[in-house]
Amino acid sequence: MKDDLSNDPYLAKIFEGCNDTEIAELSKYLDEWDAGTYSSAAQSVFDHAKRKGFTILRYLRKANNFNKKGSMRVPRSGYRQDGSAVYRKGTEFLIVRLDQYGFEKIVTYGNNEE
Amino acid sequence: MSKAQEKLAFYQDYILQLLEQLNINYQNTRLERQQISQKDVISKEGFTFLEELELLTVNIRGYACQIETTGPIGNEQQAIADLQRLSVFNNYVIIQLYSESRSRYPQIQTYISTLDYLRLLVLEYLQIQQNLRLISA
Numbered sequence: 613m614k615d616d617l618s619n620d621p622y623l624a625k626i627f628e629g630c631n632d633t634e635i636a637e638l639s640k641y642l643d644e645w646d647a648g649t650y651s652s653a654a655q656s657v658f659d660h661a662k663r664k665g666f667t668i669l670r671y672l673r674k675a676n677n678f679n680k681k682g683s684m685r686v687p688r689s690g691y692r693q694d695g696s697a698v699y700r701k702g703t704e705f706l707i708v709r710l711d712q713y714g715f716e717k718i719v720t721y722g723n724n725e726e
Numbered sequence: 727m728s729k730a731q732e733k734l735a736f737y738q739d740y741i742l743q744l745l746e747q748l749n750i751n752y753q754n755t756r757l758e759r760q761q762i763s764q765k766d767v768i769s770k771e772g773f774t775f776l777e778e779l780e781l782l783t784v785n786i787r788g789y790a791c792q793i794e795t796t797g798p799i800g801n802e803q804q805a806i807a808d809l810q811r812l813s814v815f816n817n818y819v820i821i822q823l824y825s826e827s828r829s830r831y832p833q834i835q836t837y838i839s840t841l842d843y844l845r846l847l848v849l850e851y852l853q854i855q856q857n858l859r860l861i862s863a
Contacts, residue, residue: 622795649784649805649808650787650792651795656784660784663787692772694781696781705780719784722776724759724760724763725760725763
């Protein structure tokens, strides 16, 4: 973790002032995120939370609490030409994409009411 | 520092300012986003207008944030090609709502225009950086 912190200033910013339990929780959520066009998943999450006006932990918890079960997936199977897919439920949506290892990762989480 | 490098530093600073401005603009669109979410505007590939706009936002901001932190972007050529493709006006569902937004959704219109301006700035930054590299090679 120390190496990650020195290589990624955004990871250090995210963990700043957090206790061990919060760091463990944040790390677990960050594993679910894709860097996309950002330099890292940490930078992506940092930027998302700032734009949407949430603390990072609150934003990540909201994304994590999104329940894919019972949501509508577009496309139903596979991915769009740009590699993305969306899970939609009520006013919330989760846009995902496959990472280089073939795991589905979060690109962004949004709520149309917020 | 050469003129081109000075220009890059200016662009970097300007990109940073625009990223901050877009955060404010985004938060100002809240009410209009709530109204738009009630409409059934779906793109050819099945995403709603707000989902398309969110994905576009993330893709463009990602490159801009890389410039904000590190300056040069790793895969420059790929980034240039991506940013050329990411024009907000390449997306039918966004064009459709953009023309309507002039009267109904002014905050959304401002947000879309500023986002596309950011895209163009990042693109120009990368092209200057690429030329600088070719000259020094």
